[in-house]
Amino acid sequence: MGPGGSIRERGLSPADPGGDAGVLRAKWDQRYGSAEGLPEPALVLREYAHLLPGRGEALELACGLGASALWLAERGFRVSAWDLSPVAIRQLSAHAQERGLPVAASVRDVIAEPPPPDCFDLILVAHFLERGLAPAIAAALRPGGLLFYQTFSREAVSDCGPSDPMYRLAPNELLGLFPDLIVRAYSDEGRIGDTGRGIRDLALLVAQRPEGSDPEPPP
Numbered sequence: 001m002g003p004g005g006s007i008r009e010r011g012l013s014p015a016d017p018g019g020d021a022g023v024l025r026a027k028w029d030q031r032y033g034s035a036e037g038l039p040e041p042a043l044v045l046r047e048y049a050h051l052l053p054g055r056g057e058a059l060e061l062a063c064g065l066g067a068s069a070l071w072l073a074e075r076g077f078r079v080s081a082w083d084l085s086p087v088a089i090r091q092l093s094a095h096a097q098e099r100g101l102p103v104a105a106s107v108r109d110v111i112a113e114p115p116p117p118d119c120f121d122l123i124l125v126a127h128f129l130e131r132g133l134a135p136a137i138a139a140a141l142r143p144g145g146l147l148f149y150q151t152f153s154r155e156a157v158s159d160c161g162p163s164d165p166m167y168r169l170a171p172n173e174l175l176g177l178f179p180d181l182i183v184r185a186y187s188d189e190g191r192i193g194d195t196g197r198g199i200r201d202l203a204l205l206v207a208q209r210p211e212g213s214d215p216e217p218p219p
């Protein structure tokens with residue numbers, strides 16, 4: 001199974017940016033209402049765990065059930081986790097409470113209310129592609145802060161993830177979305193070589209806001 005398999009199994013697909021927030025919320029609420037168990041934490045976190053800062057303030061944006069938020073909290077981060085779906089946020093809050101983990105989970109439309117500048121030491125985005133939000137995400141990092149991003153690529157080897165290419169990354173596109181950040185790790189293996197091996201179907205990025213940089217004003 002490709003790294004995005006768990007997403008496909010749950011029938012998830014990314015946001016329809018043209019859709020009404022209420023319709024979108026109802027769609028995700030229904031999916032999370034029938035979801036069984038938690039997905040795996042994002043591969044980009046597990047693969048590049050050695051790059052994580054020791055601790056600090058982390059944000060999982062469009063977190064869904066928040067498996068990565070919980071994973072980060074277990075590793076010493078104070079985590080904010082935002083998603084449009086109240087059903088997902090309720091489940092995440094319950095999990096965090098059960099485990100005694102510092103996860104502040106909130107229902108939030110991140111397009112209407114993007115993260116404020118200069119607030120987080122780490123931001124994770126997984127399987128959510130809202131290109132217009134990229135400048136606000138970069139600016140929401142504190143100087144030296146790290147962005148961990150993964151989502152589906154167009155040059156895939158399986159049918160995991162959304163079929164509409166609009167919701168998938170073109171080659172190198174993820175790099176271009178964050179021009180002011182320093183690339184620390186990037187993977188997009190496409191279809192070359194032995195496609196039975198490696199990290200396929202996804203582009204992964206770890207990028208850092210330069211130390212001492214001023215916050216970028218969101219557009």
Ligand SMILES: C[S@@+](CC[C@H](N)C(=O)[O-])C[C@H]1O[C@@H](n2cnc3c(N)ncnc32)[C@H](O)[C@@H]1O
Binds near residue numbers: 014028062066082127
């Ligand atoms: C494919 S799921 C990914 C969930 C999670 N990041 C993961 O990888 O398991 C996309 C998520 O984006 C959320 N979402 C879509 N539009 C949103 C918006 N405008 N604001 C906040 N969350 C949104 C959906 O509710 C859904 O949970």
